[in-house]
Amino acid sequence: MVFAMAYDVARVRGLFPSLGDGWIHLDPQAGMQIPDAVATTVSKAFRALVSAPGGVYPSARQSAAVMASARHAVADLVGGDPAGVVLGSGRGKLVLTLAEALGNRIWLGSDVVVTRLDDEENITPWTRMADRVGGRVRWAEVDIESGELPPWQFQEIVSETTSVVAMTLASSTLGTLTDVGAAGEAVHAAGGLLVVDASSAAPYMPLDIEALAADVLILSAERWGGPQVSAMVFRDPDLLDRVRAVSLDPAATGPARLEVDPPQRALLAGLVSSIEHLAQLDESASGDRRRRLIGSLTSLGEYLQRLNFYLVHSLEQLPTVRIVTGAARESDRARSLPIVSLTVDGVSADKVVRRLADNGICALADQPSRALEAIGTPEVGGAVTIGLGPYSTPYEVDQLVRTLASLA
Numbered sequence: 001m002v003f004a005m006a007y008d009v010a011r012v013r014g015l016f017p018s019l020g021d022g023w024i025h026l027d028p029q030a031g032m033q034i035p036d037a038v039a040t041t042v043s044k045a046f047r048a049l050v051s052a053p054g055g056v057y058p059s060a061r062q063s064a065a066v067m068a069s070a071r072h073a074v075a076d077l078v079g080g081d082p083a084g085v086v087l088g089s090g091r092g093k094l095v096l097t098l099a100e101a102l103g104n105r106i107w108l109g110s111d112v113v114v115t116r117l118d119d120e121e122n123i124t125p126w127t128r129m130a131d132r133v134g135g136r137v138r139w140a141e142v143d144i145e146s147g148e149l150p151p152w153q154f155q156e157i158v159s160e161t162t163s164v165v166a167m168t169l170a171s172s173t174l175g176t177l178t179d180v181g182a183a184g185e186a187v188h189a190a191g192g193l194l195v196v197d198a199s200s201a202a203p204y205m206p207l208d209i210e211a212l213a214a215d216v217l218i219l220s221a222e223r224w225g226g227p228q229v230s231a232m233v234f235r236d237p238d239l240l241d242r243v244r245a246v247s248l249d250p251a252a253t254g255p256a257r258l259e260v261d262p263p264q265r266a267l268l269a270g271l272v273s274s275i276e277h278l279a280q281l282d283e284s285a286s287g288d289r290r291r292r293l294i295g296s297l298t299s300l301g302e303y304l305q306r307l308n309f310y311l312v313h314s315l316e317q318l319p320t321v322r323i324v325t326g327a328a329r330e331s332d333r334a335r336s337l338p339i340v341s342l343t344v345d346g347v348s349a350d351k352v353v354r355r356l357a358d359n360g361i362c363a364l365a366d367q368p369s370r371a372l373e374a375i376g377t378p379e380v381g382g383a384v385t386i387g388l389g390p391y392s393t394p395y396e397v398d399q400l401v402r403t404l405a406s407l408a
Contacts, residue, residue, distance in 0.1 A: 226274030
């Protein structure tokens with residue numbers, strides 16, 4: 001299949017030296033492949049950024065500059081304010097920090113809404129905190145036919161006692177996008193917060209924290225080829241002064257109030273490099289970094305949407321392969337990311353992944369997913385999750401389909 005588009009996937013593939021290993025990487029949920037620029041930046045920074053920020057000598061000032069650059073880069077990625085960017089080593093830790101920073105007073109007699117479509121990083125911290133202080137947990141359920149979160153249910157489960165709605169922008173196993181606007185309207189009317197995990201969506205589409213009306217946006221750089229660094233962006237930085245500080249530094253101000261153990265400075269340098277890499281995916285994108293990010297991610301999204309159509313159409317031709325909701329319906333594909341979960345009749349997910357690996361293809365079996373459990377994939381041997389990346393090609397899709405066909 002020919003893809004006549006401005007997005008130059010051949011050029012982009014040249015930015016990833018790891019693709020020279022000969023494998024087809026369809027496992028971005030385990031971490032997108034790392035661009036050479038990011039790996040080089042981290043390597044150099046580990047040798048140079050040896051001092052903690054706060055001192056007056058050059059190395060300390062350099063470390064402080066890298067921290068500031070990381071906040072600005074994340075802000076550009078989501079259209080936010082650098083003063084609202086909290087940095088950490090993982091999504092789960094950041095969400096748990098936020099839950100604790102809200103304090104017991106906001107939890108007593110209140111409830112939190114979580115969804116079965118989310119990754120555990122945006123579920124477990126909230127349920128644990130609710131259990132600890134006596135809060136209530138309400139669940140937004142997945143439509144097992146479409147793989148979506150029906151937006152109408154938020155009007156029913158969000159009440160005047162709801163303090164937080166925590167939800168994902170997109171499923172990491174089904175690829176379906178969510179209607180965060182409906183949840184935001186409901187929880188904001190109750191005076192609560194909307195916390196959105198955009199980690200799965202960030203590699204594939206431009207993000208705008210204002211348009212999403214998310215009070216807090218969660219990101220994980222591993223999902224777009226960055227280092228093991230996560231960020232928590234507050235739409236209104238003033239909110240940081242209204243939550244309890246958890247930093248070990250009593251003098252900490254702004255986002256540092258919620259940074260118990262900030263990431264190593266070399267990784268922050270890699271975070272900046274990874275976001276600059278996203279901005280350069282389309283050579284025709286111009287302007288400041290925010291504009292280039294929008295242009296590049298829009299171009300990438302269009303390319304991968306077409307490739308995803310080709311992937312799904314090809315899979316549908318295999319009589320023993322069943323696509324798990326979401327992208328399985330043509331009307332839903334425009335609302336889906338290039339992520340697909342599937343089952344193979346009579347073959348367990350583990351065996352499917354082993355056959356794929358024998359043919360040089362990386363895929364994931366039985367990803368932790370409450371959505372897949374609700375749909376019932378464990379009853380048929382589990383599901384295989386496939387994800388496309390900025391370096392994926394039609395040839396790789398063909399190889400995947402041929403290998404799956406051999407299982408028949």
